[in-house]
Amino acid sequence: MTFLSPTFLWALTALAIPVLIHLFQLRRFKRLDFPDVRLLQEVTRQTRSVKKVRHWAVLLCRLAALTALVLAFAQPVLMEDGRTAVAGRQAVSVFIDDSYSMDGQNSGGRLVDQARKGAQDLIGGYAPTDRFQVLTGRFEGRQQLLIGKEEANEAAAQAETGPFSRPLSQVIKRQREALARSDAQARRLILFTDLQRHTTDVENWVNDTLEPVLIIPLQPTDAADLSVDSVWFDSPVRRPGAAEVLHVRITNHGPEDLQNVPLRLTIDGAQRAQGSFGAGAGASADTALRFTQLPTGPHWGEVSISDAPIVFDDVLTFAYRVTGTLRVLIIGGTLPEGDACPERRIPKR
Numbered sequence: 001m002t003f004l005s006p007t008f009l010w011a012l013t014a015l016a017i018p019v020l021i022h023l024f025q026l027r028r029f030k031r032l033d034f035p036d037v038r039l040l041q042e043v044t045r046q047t048r049s050v051k052k053v054r055h056w057a058v059l060l061c062r063l064a065a066l067t068a069l070v071l072a073f074a075q076p077v078l079m080e081d082g083r084t085a086v087a088g089r090q091a092v093s094v095f096i097d098d099s100y101s102m103d104g105q106n107s108g109g110r111l112v113d114q115a116r117k118g119a120q121d122l123i124g125g126y127a128p129t130d131r132f133q134v135l136t137g138r139f140e141g142r143q144q145l146l147i148g149k150e151e152a153n154e155a156a157a158q159a160e161t162g163p164f165s166r167p168l169s170q171v172i173k174r175q176r177e178a179l180a181r182s183d184a185q186a187r188r189l190i191l192f193t194d195l196q197r198h199t200t201d202v203e204n205w206v207n208d209t210l211e212p213v214l215i216i217p218l219q220p221t222d223a224a225d226l227s228v229d230s231v232w233f234d235s236p237v238r239r240p241g242a243a244e245v246l247h248v249r250i251t252n253h254g255p256e257d258l259q260n261v262p263l264r265l266t267i268d269g270a271q272r273a274q275g276s277f278g279a280g281a282g283a284s285a286d287t288a289l290r291f292t293q294l295p296t297g298p299h300w301g302e303v304s305i306s307d308a309p310i311v312f313d314d315v316l317t318f319a320y321r322v323t324g325t326l327r328v329l330i331i332g333g334t335l336p337e338g339d340a341c342p343e344r345r346i347p348k349r
Contacts, residue, residue: 007074008070008073008074009070009074011070011073012066012067012070014066014070015063015066015067017066018059018062018063018066019059019063021062022055022058022059089127089129089130089131089184089185089186090126090127090130090131090184090186090187090188091130091131091132091133091146091179091182091184091186091187091188092122092123092126092130092131092132092133092187092188092190093132093133093135093175093176093178093179093187093188093189093190094119094122094123094132094133094134094135094152094156094190094191094192095135095136095171095175095189095190095191095192095193096112096115096116096119096134096135096136096156096159096192097112097115097136097137097191097192097193097194097218098112098136098137098138098159098160098161098162098164099137099161099162099163099164099165099166099196099199100161100162100163100165100310100312100313101165101194101196101220101310102115102161102194102218103161103309103310103311103312104194104220104221104309104310105220105221105309106218106219106220106221107221110309111194111218111220112159112160112161114192114218115159115192115193115218116156116157116159118192118216119134119156119159119190119192120153120156120157122190123149123152123153123156124149124153126149128148128149130149130184131146131147131148131182131184132146132147132148132149132151132152133145133146133147133152133175133178133179134147134152134155134156134159135171135174135175135178136159136164137162137164137165137166137171138162138164139164139166139174143155143178144174144177144178145178146178146179146181146182161312163312165196165198165199166199167199167201167204168191168193168199168200168201168202168205169201169204169205171191172189172191172205172213173205175189176189176208176211179211187210187211188211188212188214189211189212189213189214190213190214190215190216191213191214191215191216192216192218193215193216193217193218194217194218194219194220195215195217195219224252224254224256224258224307225252225253225254225307225310226250226251226252226253226254226258226261226279226305226307226313226314227250227251227253227313227314228248228249228250228303228304228305228313228314228315228316229249229250229251229284229316230248230249230316231246231247231248231249231303231316231318232246232247233245233246233247233320234246234247234288237323237326238293238320238321238322238323239293239322239323239324240293240294240295240296240322240324241292241293241295242292242293243290243292243293244290244291244292244293245288245289245290246265246273246288246289246290246291246301246303247286247287247288248263248277248286248287248288248289248303249284249285249286250263250277250279250284250285250287250305251279251283251284251285252279252280252281252282252283252284252285253282254281254282255281255282256281257278257279257280257281258278258279259278260276260278261276261277261278261279261305262274262275262276262305262306263275263276263277263287263289263303263304263305264303264304264305265289265291265301265302265303266301266302266304267291267294267299267300267301267302268294268299268300268301272291272301273289273290273291274289275287275288275289289303293322294322295322296322296323296324297321297322298319298320298321299319299320299321299322300317300318300319301317301318301319301320302315302316302317302318303315303316303318304316
């Protein structure tokens with residue numbers, strides 16, 4: 001057995017403190033003889049002997065407590081044959097969840113801000129000789145390198161939310177791949193995440209007692225959260241100047257019913273329609289926006305709502321084309337009012 005921080009063993013000299021306390025408690029008393037106290041002599045002897053036993057028991061407990069505390073700070077490690085421990089050298093992998101869900105908030109502010117600060121505070125508590133991996137959902141190649149304390153603090157400060165959502169099993173696998181490149185005897189995995197249901201796949205990873213995993217959950221408050229899921233036109237053909245109906249589906253992920261939520265449609269950067277909708281808690285709602293179609297050619301549109309603080313799913317972009325002329329064959333019947341086509345005769349055979 002060896003110690004990662006043997007300098008703490010000097011604190012064992014503090015064991016002299018409880019010994020001195022014990023010696024001061026054993027000070028001698030002056031003996032005075034009184035007549036007619038022979039019947040109390042046996043009781044006095046028994047009481048004095050019990051007190052001595054108690055004093056020794058308290059002394060041993062104090063010494064054991066101080067010894068255990070000093071050994072804990074010295075970090076004892078059982079090493080295999082032929083291997084030695086390096087004092088002050090540890091390898092720590094820190095994962096900062098940067099998915100869009102970390103834009104959620106609680107009483108402490110934005111979740112990703114709390115994750116960044118927690119990672120920096122954790123890194124600051126380690127020794128300057130320790131090595132770190134700062135990993136985010138981006139899985140960049142440079143994040144697989146073990147870096148120093150100052151570089152790790154800078155990397156943690158740069159974490160920001162984006163469209164990256166990784167299962168925790170993949171995150172832990174990536175962390176262990178980075179730590180495997182280190183010769184440090186003490187390795188640890190730490191994850192700052194909000195534990196989304198679709199990413200917390202506990203059944204897909206295996207615990208390793210030599211590389212303990214610490215998950216620090218960051219939970220948002222039950223705030224309203226809306227998302228624009230899909231849009232579709234009422235008719236399959238886009239014609240210039242025609243009355244158009246665009247259907248929109250919105251999902252309410254929050255715990256409360258919502259009413260009169262504004263909805264806006266812009267096409268080619270200009271607002272074309274505006275409406276409102278209501279959606280029950282945990283349910284989806286369909287609404288329709290009506291506008292007059294633009295001239296022929298390609299167009300792009302956006303359906304948007306306002307739903308802070310989680311705003312990454314508040315805008316849905318789509319594109320379509322308006323066609324001026326369609327080649328159709330009409331067998332019987334007439335064209336709709338306003339449409340026209342050149343008359344063509346089918347030659348007789």
